[in-house]
Amino acid sequence: MNWNTILIRYGEMSLKGKNKSKFIRKLKTNIKAALSDLSTVTMRAERDRMFIYTEKPEELDRAVEILPSIFGIQSFSPIVICEPTLEVIKETSLKVLGKNETTGKTFKVDVKRVDKRFPLDTGELQQVLGGHVLKTFPDLIVQMKKPEILLYVEIQHEAAYISSHTYKGAGGMPVGSNGHSILLLSGGIDSPVAGYMMMKRGVSFDAVHFASPPFTSDLAIEKVEDIVRQLAKFGAVIRLHVIPFTDLQQAIVKQVPSNLSMTTTRRMMMKVADQVRQDTNSLGLITGDSLGQVASQTLESLTAINEVTNTPVLRPLIAMDKLDIIEIAQKIGTYDISIRPYDDCCTVFTPPSNKTKPRVEKVAYYESFQKFDDMVAEVASQRVTTIPSQQTEDDFEDLL
Amino acid sequence: MYFDHSATTKPDERVLRTFMDASVSYFANPASLHAEGKRTEKLLERARTQVLSAIGLELTEGIFTSGGTESNNLAILGYVYANQHKGRHLITTSIEHPSVLRVFQDLEKQGFTVDYLTVDQEGRISLDELKETLQDDTILVSIMHVNNEIGTIQPIEQCAKIIHTFPRAKFHSDCVQSFGKLSFAGFTDGPDLISLSAHKMYGIKNSGFLAYRKNIQLQPIVFGGGQEHKLRSGTVSVPHAAALAKAVRLLVEEVDLQQFQQWRNELVEFFSEFDECRVLAPNASAPYILSVAFAQITGEIAINFLQQQGMIVSTSSACSSKNSDVSHVIEAVGMPQKFEKGVIRISLGKDQTIEEIEQLKVAVRQLIELIRKGVGK
Numbered sequence: 010m011n012w013n014t015i016l017i018r019y020g021e022m023s024l025k026g027k028n029k030s031k032f033i034r035k036l037k038t039n040i041k042a043a044l045s046d047l048s049t050v051t052m053r054a055e056r057d058r059m060f061i062y063t064e065k066p067e068e069l070d071r072a073v074e075i076l077p078s079i080f081g082i083q084s085f086s087p088i089v090i091c092e093p094t095l096e097v098i099k100e101t102s103l104k105v106l107g108k109n110e111t112t113g114k115t116f117k118v119d120v121k122r123v124d125k126r127f128p129l130d131t132g133e134l135q136q137v138l139g140g141h142v143l144k145t146f147p148d149l150i151v152q153m154k155k156p157e158i159l160l161y162v163e164i165q166h167e168a169a170y171i172s173s174h175t176y177k178g179a180g181g182m183p184v185g186s187n188g189h190s191i192l193l194l195s196g197g198i199d200s201p202v203a204g205y206m207m208m209k210r211g212v213s214f215d216a217v218h219f220a221s222p223p224f225t226s227d228l229a230i231e232k233v234e235d236i237v238r239q240l241a242k243f244g245a246v247i248r249l250h251v252i253p254f255t256d257l258q259q260a261i262v263k264q265v266p267s268n269l270s271m272t273t274t275r276r277m278m279m280k281v282a283d284q285v286r287q288d289t290n291s292l293g294l295i296t297g298d299s300l301g302q303v304a305s306q307t308l309e310s311l312t313a314i315n316e317v318t319n320t321p322v323l324r325p326l327i328a329m330d331k332l333d334i335i336e337i338a339q340k341i342g343t344y345d346i347s348i349r350p351y352d353d354c355c356t357v358f359t360p361p362s363n364k365t366k367p368r369v370e371k372v373a374y375y376e377s378f379q380k381f382d383d384m385v386a387e388v389a390s391q392r393v394t395t396i397p398s399q400q401t402e403d404d405f406e407d408l409l
Numbered sequence: 410m411y412f413d414h415s416a417t418t419k420p421d422e423r424v425l426r427t428f429m430d431a432s433v434s435y436f437a438n439p440a441s442l443h444a445e446g447k448r449t450e451k452l453l454e455r456a457r458t459q460v461l462s463a464i465g466l467e468l469t470e471g472i473f474t475s476g477g478t479e480s481n482n483l484a485i486l487g488y489v490y491a492n493q494h495k496g497r498h499l500i501t502t503s504i505e506h507p508s509v510l511r512v513f514q515d516l517e518k519q520g521f522t523v524d525y526l527t528v529d530q531e532g533r534i535s536l537d538e539l540k541e542t543l544q545d546d547t548i549l550v551s552i553m554h555v556n557n558e559i560g561t562i563q564p565i566e567q568c569a570k571i572i573h574t575f576p577r578a579k580f581h582s583d584c585v586q587s588f589g590k591l592s593f594a595g596f597t598d599g600p601d602l603i604s605l606s607a608h609k610m611y612g613i614k615n616s617g618f619l620a621y622r623k624n625i626q627l628q629p630i631v632f633g634g635g636q637e638h639k640l641r642s643g644t645v646s647v648p649h650a651a652a653l654a655k656a657v658r659l660l661v662e663e664v665d666l667q668q669f670q671q672w673r674n675e676l677v678e679f680f681s682e683f684d685e686c687r688v689l690a691p692n693a694s695a696p697y698i699l700s701v702a703f704a705q706i707t708g709e710i711a712i713n714f715l716q717q718q719g720m721i722v723s724t725s726s727a728c729s730s731k732n733s734d735v736s737h738v739i740e741a742v743g744m745p746q747k748f749e750k751g752v753i754r755i756s757l758g759k760d761q762t763i764e765e766i767e768q769l770k771v772a773v774r775q776l777i778e779l780i781r782k783g784v785g786k
Contacts, residue, residue, distance in 0.1 A: 227444060
């Protein structure tokens with residue numbers, strides 16, 4: 010018996026019509042990238058599911074650990090492929106079940122008969138297999154609703170697939186199947202979650218981070234790199250653009266009254282990010298705004314900030330509570346990185362009080378005295394671009 | 410010739426080099442905000458991950474301590490204090506290391522109830538007795554993996570299965586003598602907390618580790634700046650942590666247990682030839698510890714004689730060897746009186762050679778002859 014295959018069932022994309030093959034191709038690429046360390050894995054994609062093969066059991070186990078974080082997968086099961094005859098199916102079913110602890114567990118047989126020539130119909134086969142299994146595993150308790158062990162048997166023309174466990178996938182759409190955007194990544198708790206949620210909808214992105222050296226440290230950048238690495242685990246290659254923001258920020262402080270400087274800062278950030286978006290042929294901007302959380306996130310502030318661009322601004326957290334955002338951040342592993350205590354560019358120049366209801370005309374008036382657009386173009390062009398997840402050197406290999 | 414590796418091991422030179430390099434290049438305080446502090450913190454976290462990954466999948470948290478004693482103290486006191494509202498019944502065995510036993514004795518004075526499991530002649534606890542002793546209000550059971558005096562291996566995984574059927578009971582195991590010498594990728598169903606010590610695995614003294622499951626609540630027993638998950642205050646010695654991680658890795662990569670087993674079998678066979686000798690726990694013990702009792706003489710006379718022949722062995726336990734009384738472990742396994750005071754422990758290490766084993770046999774033969782002549786009476 011060979012446990013060398015994983016059957017993957019598609020999520021929402023299985024509802025797609027003509028574009029489906031594009032989605033499937035994307036999913037295949039993402040899975041391949043996520044499993045790139047596993048040398049012997051091969052894949053085959055069909056219209057309704059995908060198969061992963063490897064001869065090494067440890068690589069199969071590793072794949073089972075990695076797959077739940079990849080968007081576009083509804084569920085997956087390690088399966089045994091066998092000859093589609095009743096005797097072989099009976100025998101294989103016992104072996105597959107033998108991998109489980111069966112004592113006192115609830116159990117059900119589920120049969121899918123694609124090959125209608127198979128001599129027994131679905132109901133008969135379920136009965137025959139159920140009886141056969143119970144003879145060998147008398148401890149199992151038959152239960153139709155939500156059984157702990159589901160023996161799944163699928164009869165195809167060429168082969169039968171048998172599994173005893175189905176793992177839940179991450180759902181959503183394959184990352185990259187829904188366009189490319191720019192994520193404004195501060196290093197706080199919210200923006201990584203916003204990125205994650207857009208990934209789930211199939212959006213891939215580059216991240217933009219604003220640094221204000223020498224007031225902010227390399228550690229703040231390292232923190233953002235770590236966040237990008239963590240997000241990349243959900244099946245995407247993420248580029249990080251670090252923008253040298255100090256000069257622009259100092260110009261704002263000089264030019265704009267302090268209670269409006271935050272609004273102008275955000276507007277300039279939007280403009281810079283939009284410039285990067287254009288340069289990278291991306292389609293939208295993603296932010297971690299959550300309505301009413303801070304002064305820059307009131308509807309009035311958002312209006313004033315949004316005024317600088319016609320690009321769609323995606324704000325997946327807009328209606329979420331902080332505690333719910335924190336919960337997701339913890340689940341996806343960015344929370345512990347985000348709470349590292351380094352100042353970022355937003356805390357360096359914090360004014361004593363911010364307007365919660367800034368007026369667009371006023372902001373624009375103060376900005377008009379300085380050639381901010383030139384400065385925006387300048388800092389956007391000075392960005393430093395890296396792919397943090399691909400920096401794999403181990404600093405401590407010799408020491409430890 | 411050194412046969413006292415269960416008392417301590419000579420540090421591996423590569424471990425010492427790591428300690429030196431880390432001391433020089435990563436001396437900043439890992440709690441500092443500046444870049445040097447951050448680099449040091451990174452090394453500390455890498456060391457932690459490396460140790461945890463050698464321990465296995467279930468114990469995902471861990472802190473660096475000053476050694477096995479502190480790990481044991483923190484595991485027991487820290488867990489009991491943080492969870493005493495759930496129950497006040499505790500279980501351990503009668504053959505634990507003093508860093509466990511004394512803690513339980515102290516807890517008894519504070520009003521906790523402690524049951525001490527008995528052991529058979531081989532030093533093994535009984536699973537039935539464990540089952541019977543567990544109560545609904547038992548919150549902690551502490552059972553060592555390998556006994557430091559006679560080498561008995563306890564059935565840790567079976568213990569864990571039994572203990573975990575009691576929802577309030579958590580399981581601590583002192584793995585100071587076993588880690589890296591019996592199993593690495595731990596137990597499929599195993600303890601909730603385990604203690605390690607660096608100097609038992611060719612590492613540096615005053616350095617240890619306490620690993621525990623994610624959901625385990627502990628309370629600190631040392632207070633201060635809140636370092637090490639707020640459980641062990643005091644500036645963390647990153648060089649010690651790095652050296653411990655290195656020692657663990659070398660063990661994982663290099664240790665050859667079959668060699669120990671083979672030598673031990675030979676020694677058991679050798680000692681069985683003499684009526685004056687009795688091997689303790691010949692069937693139940695770890696492959697690198699062999700305790701032997703001599704009739705008529707004291708352990709001290711035996712080790713002094715062997716030392717003159719160039720062989721370093723110890724009495725049953727280095728930690729308590731200065732007490733003249735019979736050790737609590739030897740008492741617990743129940744020896745005939747004439748053997749009780751004549752116990753020595755031979756414990757093997759990774760750099761041992763077959764020639765050394767042969768020379769030990771020669772020296773022991775001479776000792777036996779002296780006993781037959783009536784020395785020490």
